[in-house]
Amino acid sequence: MRQVTATRDEPRDADVVLPSHDDPVVRAGSELIGGPVGRHAEVRGPSGWWTPLRVMLAMVFVVSGLGIVEKEHCREHGWGAPGDFFHGCYSDIPALFFGRGLSDGDVPYVHQTEDHTVEYPVLTGAAMWVTAKLVPSDGSPDSRARWYFDINALALAMCAGVVVLATMKTAGRRPWDAAMVALAPGLLLAGTINWDLYAVALLGLGMWAWARRKPVAAGALIGLAAAAKFYPLFVLGPLLLLCWRAGKMREFWTATGAAVVAWAVVNVPVMIADFHGWSKFYRLSQERGAGFSSVWFLLQQQHHGVPGKWLNPLAGGLFVVACVAIAYVALRAPRRPRLPQLAFLTVAAFLLTNKVYSPQYVLWLIPLAVLARPRWRDFLIWQAAEAVHFFGIWMLLAGYPPGRPSRGLNDQPYGMTVAVHIAGTVWLCWVIVRDIYSPEHDPVRAGGDDDPAGGVLDGAPDARLIPTGDFGR
Numbered sequence: 372m373r374q375v376t377a378t379r380d381e382p383r384d385a386d387v388v389l390p391s392h393d394d395p396v397v398r399a400g401s402e403l404i405g406g407p408v409g410r411h412a413e414v415r416g417p418s419g420w421w422t423p424l425r426v427m428l429a430m431v432f433v434v435s436g437l438g439i440v441e442k443e444h445c446r447e448h449g450w451g452a453p454g455d456f457f458h459g460c461y462s463d464i465p466a467l468f469f470g471r472g473l474s475d476g477d478v479p480y481v482h483q484t485e486d487h488t489v490e491y492p493v494l495t496g497a498a499m500w501v502t503a504k505l506v507p508s509d510g511s512p513d514s515r516a517r518w519y520f521d522i523n524a525l526a527l528a529m530c531a532g533v534v535v536l537a538t539m540k541t542a543g544r545r546p547w548d549a550a551m552v553a554l555a556p557g558l559l560l561a562g563t564i565n566w567d568l569y570a571v572a573l574l575g576l577g578m579w580a581w582a583r584r585k586p587v588a589a590g591a592l593i594g595l596a597a598a599a600k601f602y603p604l605f606v607l608g609p610l611l612l613l614c615w616r617a618g619k620m621r622e623f624w625t626a627t628g629a630a631v632v633a634w635a636v637v638n639v640p641v642m643i644a645d646f647h648g649w650s651k652f653y654r655l656s657q658e659r660g661a662g663f664s665s666v667w668f669l670l671q672q673q674h675h676g677v678p679g680k681w682l683n684p685l686a687g688g689l690f691v692v693a694c695v696a697i698a699y700v701a702l703r704a705p706r707r708p709r710l711p712q713l714a715f716l717t718v719a720a721f722l723l724t725n726k727v728y729s730p731q732y733v734l735w736l737i738p739l740a741v742l743a744r745p746r747w748r749d750f751l752i753w754q755a756a757e758a759v760h761f762f763g764i765w766m767l768l769a770g771y772p773p774g775r776p777s778r779g780l781n782d783q784p785y786g787m788t789v790a791v792h793i794a795g796t797v798w799l800c801w802v803i804v805r806d807i808y809s810p811e812h813d814p815v816r817a818g819g820d821d822d823p824a825g826g827v828l829d830g831a832p833d834a835r836l837i838p839t840g841d842f843g844r
Contacts, residue, residue, distance in 0.1 A: 605717045
């Protein structure tokens with residue numbers, strides 16, 4: 372494919388990469404409707420109204436609506452009913468509305484009792500509180516829970532739209548890649564389990580700002596994302612490695628400083644108001660044991676569990692080892708990796724080594740996966756593995772406590788669904804590492820681009836900092 376020139380902000384229609392030309396799966400599927408788009412076709416439609424962004428926003432809102440339909444059993448019968456897990460419609464949102472005192476008007480973190488204290492970072496707590504204020508104070512508990520869920524589902528659908536927008540803009544000449552985010556099975560199934568999409572949206576905006584060469588805005592948005600969920604801070608690691616290799620350390624420190632300031636602005640007031648309440652998230656992260664769907668939980672099921680005092684050092688140590696390996700890849704590769712590639716590998720490494728893997732964590736990886744490896748085949752294989760795990764964890768919980776008569780899974784088949792999730796994530800990591808060492812396999816670089824998400828890194832000078840032989844040769 373020939374290399375083309377386009378502006379960094381808005382590629383011209385002639386420069387846009389069309390999936391039916393670029394992606395084998397889309398090309399094959401397009402035969403059902405007459406084949407790939409012609410060279411002179413009106414991509415935006417005769418009126419010009421159906422732009423790629425509007426098409427993909429329509430997609431994501433339909434998928435978000437279907438996600439609410441998937442929760443309809445719980446909406447109709449009330450959360451907490453015996454069939455929640457069997458029907459795959461469980462959500463933390465209505466449960467925590469009552470369980471964290473939000474239904475009674477409690478302000479998160481501030482002077483809450485220990486069992487009511489919100490266990491999430493402050494921006495997530497703020498979203499929980501603001502949406503709780505919109506719920507009518509009268510009505511039955513089931514009615515109020517439904518109100519709270521629906522209000523949050525609408526807000527999370529808007530966040531999903533922001534994620535699609537940010538992914539599209541960050542992808543440069545490949546805006547249609549964001550359709551994978553819009554149509555992701557993981558978004559449909561897990562989008563309303565918890566409030567993770569706030570952090571995903573903020574991180575997406577931060578990466579878009581970085582792609583636009585705005586390190587201050589990028590850092591501030593990453594810091595705010597980390598104030599909703601901690602994982603966005605991990606993106607600073609890949610930025611450090613890539614800026615070091617490109618000689619762009621000034622931009623890195625600017626973004627990092629902005630991230631620290633933004634995080635502090637929203638956290639310090641809560642820390643001053645009630646440090647014990649504010650620190651609940653960090654204390655729980657330290658104190659919790661092996662959680663569902665982690666490799667540590669599987670070992671525990673097989674009677675090879677890690678003693679509690681060793682769990683944090685082992686889980687943290689494995690993540691550090693994985694980060695060192697990723698750094699080695701980043702500094703050794705013949706050509707500087709793209710930012711989304713390293714970001715995906717880093718967040719995936721955290722999830723694979725973490726003490727718990729909740730089904731909504733797949734949302735963290737979806738936009739990073741699309742930007743790192745924009746191929747429908749690979750994306751759908753990985754998403755299929757995550758869907759297997761999604762139903763596996765609910766079927767396990769449908770049978771809890773163990774030994775209770777139920778229609779749920781026992782430990783062995785559940786463990787297989789977790790193994791499928793792990794294998795799918797590891798496989799996608801391997802494909803991305805292969806792309807890093809052999810850029811001819813990378814759809815973005817094979818199309819003539821360098822790093823559309825890289826901002827100041829895009830087209831920057833490159834220096835391999837570990838001069839070794841090429842991978843696999």
